[in-house]
Amino acid sequence: MNRTEFIIVTSIILFASFMLGWFACWLVQRLSRPTRADMGELDRLAQQLHEAEEGRDEAIAKLEEREATLMTRLIDSETELQTALEGLRESRTEVEELRSYIERKLARR
Numbered sequence: 001m002n003r004t005e006f007i008i009v010t011s012i013i014l015f016a017s018f019m020l021g022w023f024a025c026w027l028v029q030r031l032s033r034p035t036r037a038d039m040g041e042l043d044r045l046a047q048q049l050h051e052a053e054e055g056r057d058e059a060i061a062k063l064e065e066r067e068a069t070l071m072t073r074l075i076d077s078e079t080e081l082q083t084a085l086e087g088l089r090e091s092r093t094e095v096e097e098l099r100s101y102i103e104r105k106l107a108r109r
Helices: 003-032 036-108
Strands: none
Touching: none
């Protein structure tokens, strides 16, 4: 086998390998391409995911609003409780003063 024949045989082998690789790549792409039904399913799933995320965001917003309302009510209730306790202390002090006053008046008789 001389040099020219060797180059021709090598060229044919390389070209055949290239064609075989190209055909295999084309075949894999053809077989793995998503169908229209698959694309429709993916679009539907994407839409459902989007709607679920919007629902989650709305639920979080409502939860935060509710939490803020409850915190405000709690603070108001604590303030009212402190005011009521303070009034009760003042009333107890006044009652004790009145009792001691009455006892002094009764003791003088």
